Amino acid sequence: MGILHGRKLKMKETKMFTRILTASALIVGLSQIPALTQAGTVFIPEGSNDTILMVQSETGEVLRRLSGVEAVHGLAGAAGAKYLVAGSYAEIDREDADSLAVPTGVSEDEHAAHHAKPVKNVGPTDAGISILSIIDAETGDIIRRIEVPGAVHHTAMSPDGRYAVATHPTSDGISVIDLETLTFAAFIPTGYSPNYAVFGDDPAIVYVTNTGNGTISEVNIEQGFVARNIPVGEAPEHLIIDADNERLYVADADAGVVYELLYITGEISRSFPIGGEIHAVGLSGDSGTLFVSGKGEDKLVAIDLDSGKFSSIPLGPDPYHLTVVPGIDAIYVSSRSEPKIWVIDQQTLAIRSEFGIQGEGHQMVALP
Numbered sequence: 001m002g003i004l005h006g007r008k009l010k011m012k013e014t015k016m017f018t019r020i021l022t023a024s025a026l027i028v029g030l031s032q033i034p035a036l037t038q039a040g041t042v043f044i045p046e047g048s049n050d051t052i053l054m055v056q057s058e059t060g061e062v063l064r065r066l067s068g069v070e071a072v073h074g075l076a077g078a079a080g081a082k083y084l085v086a087g088s089y090a091e092i093d094r095e096d097a098d099s100l101a102v103p104t105g106v107s108e109d110e111h112a113a114h115h116a117k118p119v120k121n122v123g124p125t126d127a128g129i130s131i132l133s134i135i136d137a138e139t140g141d142i143i144r145r146i147e148v149p150g151a152v153h154h155t156a157m158s159p160d161g162r163y164a165v166a167t168h169p170t171s172d173g174i175s176v177i178d179l180e181t182l183t184f185a186a187f188i189p190t191g192y193s194p195n196y197a198v199f200g201d202d203p204a205i206v207y208v209t210n211t212g213n214g215t216i217s218e219v220n221i222e223q224g225f226v227a228r229n230i231p232v233g234e235a236p237e238h239l240i241i242d243a244d245n246e247r248l249y250v251a252d253a254d255a256g257v258v259y260e261l262l263y264i265t266g267e268i269s270r271s272f273p274i275g276g277e278i279h280a281v282g283l284s285g286d287s288g289t290l291f292v293s294g295k296g297e298d299k300l301v302a303i304d305l306d307s308g309k310f311s312s313i314p315l316g317p318d319p320y321h322l323t324v325v326p327g328i329d330a331i332y333v334s335s336r337s338e339p340k341i342w343v344i345d346q347q348t349l350a351i352r353s354e355f356g357i358q359g360e361g362h363q364m365v366a367l368p
Contacts, residue, residue, distance in 0.1 A: 087152025
């Protein structure tokens with residue numbers, strides 16, 4: 001995907017943005033529904049449908065569809081965490097956001113309770129404004145919307161559920177959200193066109209790929225600075241960290257290569273040529289197998305990390321985001337060009353089933 005849809009994603013439709021800020025639209029139908037807590041749930045952002053689909057992980061049965069999340073692309077959560085964090089890829093100019101009135105029918109107190117502004121002039125001065133939605137993981141209610149500087153591509157959550165970050169490819173940095181206070185904590189410049197972010201077991205450290213300059217930034221979010229930048233590939237995008245917190249696996253999307261990076265030293269220990277454009281990466285629960293979606297050649301690849309041996313199946317069209325689903329030995333894979341999800345057996349790579357969605361399936365979250 002290269003530099004990701006261009007550097008400017010300006011959307012001046014104030015009417016659209018007002019809809020985002022309308023509290024009643026955000027929680028329609030949610031106040032009377034039971035808690036979300038169920039065994040095995042996968043949350044699937046549905047992109048242009050402005051919704052998040054909840055399904056039972058083993059069966060794909062639809063549990064609920066959460067509305068009011070405009071152009072949702074990034075979604076993050078963690079086992080046992082109180083919240084999910086959803087990012088919007090829609091963006092408007094700052095002056096348009098500043099001029100928006102409280103929506104009709106919503107009191108000042110209601111608006112203040114659900115909408116939080118960061119410190120003025122955070123991030124680049126020409127950055128637009130987008131929205132992070134903080135979702136109660138038990139009720140599904142959107143309990144806070146936080147303005148952030150620039151369209152949100154992907155999000156990540158620290159393993160203790162304390163922090164969330166959002167990448168801003170048009171603003172060359174990340175936003176940090178404090179999930180204890182539900183407030184905007186910082187904007188930290190990383191590099192040209194940051195794409196994806198992942199935490200290890202240290203909740204203060206996040207790793208961010210910068211697609212535009214071929215680096216990974218190691219960011220200390222509590223101190224608010226980049227500790228180091230590590231060169232890797234040409235245009236790194238998705239990445240994942242292993243269970244031992246020793247290796248990062250980084251997808252160089254257009255080159256069709258995954259790099260294994262020893263992040264203590266910053267050295268590339270191995271490279272895996274997948275072929276064609278690739279997109280997402282995932283690891284089995286024991287970190288023994290790496291899964292890669294081969295978007296350009298319509299395939300799903302599994303790599304045994306002990307032996308380095310590849311296996312693959314044809315899968316198409318356009319396999320896109322993937323997530324390893326705990327407890328059922330399966331992977332969910334979305335299609336970029338069709339509204340569907342494949343459920344893939346981790347061991348055999350056989351397609352167990354598939355089911356339809358609405359819109360495009362972006363960054364999925366699977367909770368046990």
